[in-house]
Amino acid sequence: MIELIAGPVMSRLLYRMGRWSAAHGKPVLVAWVVVVVLLGVLSRAVGGHVTDQFELPGAESQVAADLLEERFPAVGRSSTMVVVAADDLRAHAGEVSALAAGLDGVAGVVSVGDPRRGMAPSGTVLQFPVRFDKPAEQVEVETWDRVLAVVDAARSPALQVELGGEVANEMARTGPAGTSELIGVAVAVVVLILVFGSFLAMGLTLLTALIGVGVSLATILLVAAAINVPTTAEILALMLGIAVGIDYALFIMSRHRENLVAGMDVPESIGRSLATAGGAVVFAGSTVVIAMLGLIVVGTPSITTMALAVAFAVIVAVVVALTLLPALLGLAGRRLAAPTLPGLRNRRPRARDENLGTRWTTWVARRPWLSFGMALVAMLVMAVPLLDLETAFPSAGSAPEETTHRRAHDLITEGFGPGFNGPLLMVVDHSGLPAADASAAVSDIGSVVRADPNVGFIVPGASNPAGNTTLMQAIPLTGPADAATKDLLERMRGEILPAVESSYGIEVYVTGPTALDIDVTKQLTDRLPWVMTVVIGLIFVVLMLAFRSLLVPLKAAVGILLSIGAALGIVVAVFQWGWGASLLGVDGTMPIISFLPVMSFAILFGLSMDYEVFILSRVREEWLRTGDARDSVIKGVGATARVITAAAAIMTAVFAGFLLGDQPVVKMIGLALAVAVLLDATVIRLILVPSTMVMFNRANWWLPAWLDRILPNVDIEGEQLLDESEATG
Known part of the structure; x- marks a missing residue:
């Protein structure tokens, strides 16, 4: 049998890493403090600025923009x-x-x-x-x-x-610092205190997450000094960095405290916690990174930068959880085993314990078809608004009413018409054409474009000093985010301008912020199926390796798609239809930000693997031990329900905190991620997953014999290492 680094080799490496960090707690802590301070100082001294400017190499609007910068x-x-x-x-x-x-x-x-x-x-x-x-x-x-x-x-x-x-x-633009994330962190503090019953455990968990976020944001600003980094990349890195940083530390901290309560000494407990829960953290973080790297197929530099920023933030969160956290655990010693809040006590949950999670899963297991049907219908109903999805880049018209650029937008619309907020700039390259012919060409362009029913009028052309390029503007009757403006752009490029170009032997490019936004939106829409194929394919292979099953990864993909669809459906209902928009401080209706579907798909597909791996690892452990499919589901879900609920509550709170931001784009992202995580951790993990696993019974773990022989062995939570330790203990 082939062994991967994610199997026993990784478990032993993590075990040794945990014990070493615990034994060298102070040097490890000092090293991380130095890194944070150094990066912070450098980012303030030589760091760049994030930007809202998008680029799309090869697109007509980008080619024209480059030509415009060269000649004007x-x-x-x-x-x-x-x-x-x-x-x-x-x-x-x-x-x-x-x-x-x-x-x-x-x-x-x-x-x-x-x-x-x-x-x-x-x-x-x-x-x-x-x-x-x-x-x-x-x-x-x-x-x-x-x-x-x-x-x-x-x-x-x-x-x-x-x-x-x-x-x-x-x-x-609103920067990442503000009350939004503070609300999420405050809720995370409450949840962690309730989960651990210890201020010390809560503080160490939160500290590691915040240090990871600090490292990520400082590094992003340093990179921004050399390349364009979108504002959204910084926001997403902050969101995901806090969320996964807390979750990953929570998984390891929970396992460590279980070991301490069971009487294990501190160094051994830390080593085993990293070998088991740490392995799950590495696996979960890897799936998020894989999902984000799938966005590279979009082919847009800005989206690629966003994806790499999020992937980097997740990698930092994993590294911090595997190095700094065990050092802090070693320094804290056995004080973590004792609860500090009255009325809360430590206990070591086991798969065989009777708790709320096992009672709930037992109820679902007794009625699998009913549970499955009700959950499926609910998710599909929430996804219905997605059929009316309209995407566009936000204009100033979607900004808060009290901002000056929103008031400027409204005054222009009132005084001149909505098209003045999104003019289409025509760059006429008539190099080599005699002046008289060039003038005639410009005149003809104005005439044929003005004849379109959605063009208000044409702003006369202005030539560059060299006399080889002329600028003209077509003012639509509709706003920049209106579908009619997009149709006008397509007619200009595909029907109206080609005839004049061929007649005079010239090139006419249509550009400007509105044209570039439409081009980027189109590319994102066209590449979404490719992103879905790549991400689902990679995650399917990873889950197949982890759980040695064909049905488990297939069901996981379907479940995650349902949660993403339902979340985006709710976003459409709120922002496009206006349902409850005023409760979120949103003025009016607006299209969905163009990159939200593709970006949220990749992020949520990766994040959902945290819960999928955590639950299914325990279920498979019980299945291998007992061979009872129904009982393994009940015990596995019951043993993980408490931690999954806490992790989901923290992640949902962090994302929901961004609903308090000023910018609609930030609110959209926060709502999509918060709702998706909430639905995934409840409806999907606590209803659809156990009900379908009971329905399919032993087929859940079926794998063709020939495939079983060639697949490497992946031991996510280090069960083999634990078995070896117990056998030699």
Whole structure:
């Protein structure tokens, strides 16, 4: 039989690692403190900034953006739109001119548009651009503060001034630090105290998670100094880092305290805890990393960076749990065995104990078909709204109403129409064409595009100094996130512009933030089936190796898909349909952020393996011991229900805490992950898994003999090592 490192070799390695860390507790602790402090100092000194800018190499919008930056350097820099509103702007002409002049004098501003050219027909709203010398994510806070000072000085009861555009959006983003994660951590503290009955155990578990998160976030900022790192990557790393950091430490801490209560000495207990629960942590962390690496097939640098950031945060959480935690356990000694809260006592749960978990599983096992049917119907009903899923990147119109970029968005919509918030920029490359022909081509482009029923009007073209490229704007009648705008972009590229291009031998690219967002959304949608195939395939193989079964990984995949579908269905109901949106502080309805389906699928598929492995390891252990399929399910689920419930409560609380954030995107992510984890740990793990395992009986563990002979042996929780220790003990 072939042996993998995840089997006895890994168990022995983890056992020795645990004992070594316990024996060298102080040096290990000092080493981690030095790492955290060093990374923190470096990230503040030379670290970069996360950004909301997406890139899509090879897409027409990205090719055009690169060409634009090359031939129109000033246009290629970032900008913000100044929006001014009053009952009669003609009466405030002097104030508006002074505002423009003041902005033009700000260091870092390279040009300011003429306010007189941006007046709405009503005469109550005008807009003009302010261009900066750096990309939006690199604009200095000091520069933006000076811009705000000029704007604040121009505001009055009769004159409203707001700031929109990419720089305003970038500056308004909510960072990861705030009350959101503090709420989740506070709930985690309560759950850990109830689970352990010990402030010391709670504190050590939480400390390891927070140190891991600190290392991850500091490293991400250092990487951001060299490459573009999306804002969402930082948020996801924080969410997942806290959640899995606490969960992984919880698994190991629970096993260690069981051993201490049973009378085992501290070093041996730590070694065995790492060899058993630590093996499950390595396995669970590996599945999350595998799932995240599956996102690379999307082919979008921003999504790849998000995936790598989350994978790194999970790897750090695993390493901290396997090195720092055992060092802290060794320093704490036997004090962890004693509860510190009145009324709470330690006990060593066993699979054969009668508890709430076993009583519940017994009830499900006696009525497997009824339990299965009710759970399946409930999950499918919750997934129904998913059929109405609409994805897009968020616009300023989905930002909180009190933000300046949201007010700017609303004023532009009111004064000019929704299309002004999402113009389609046409880059006409007429290199080598005589000036007269180039002028005729630009005129024809304007005529054929203006004839489309969803085009309000065309902004006249402006040529670069070399005279080989012209810029034009098509202003849609619909907003940037509207499906009609997407249809217009497709018509322009596929039907309207190709005829003019072939007639004059020129290239016309359609770009701009709206076009890029639509292109990224399309690529994410097109690649989702590939991501699902890769992730499900890899996880299927891993689970087949772990449990030597074909049916177990198949049921696991179906169960996880149900929880993800139900969670996304609830997200659609809240954000698209508006059901209960006001309770979450969401203003109105909006499409779902484009990357949420693919990103949540990978994250949740990986996270769900924590509970799947933890439960099925115990069930399989009982099955191998007794050969009784029904009884092994009851005892295995009963033995793990308490820890699974605690872990799910912590993870759900951490994710739900982000519902208190300001940004709808953060709320969407938090709701999707919180609901999915909650459903997965309850409906899936406590109803669907035991009911289907009872229904399929011995078939759960069937594996063709030829496949059984060639598959390597994977001992997740180190049972073989324990058996050897007990035999020689």
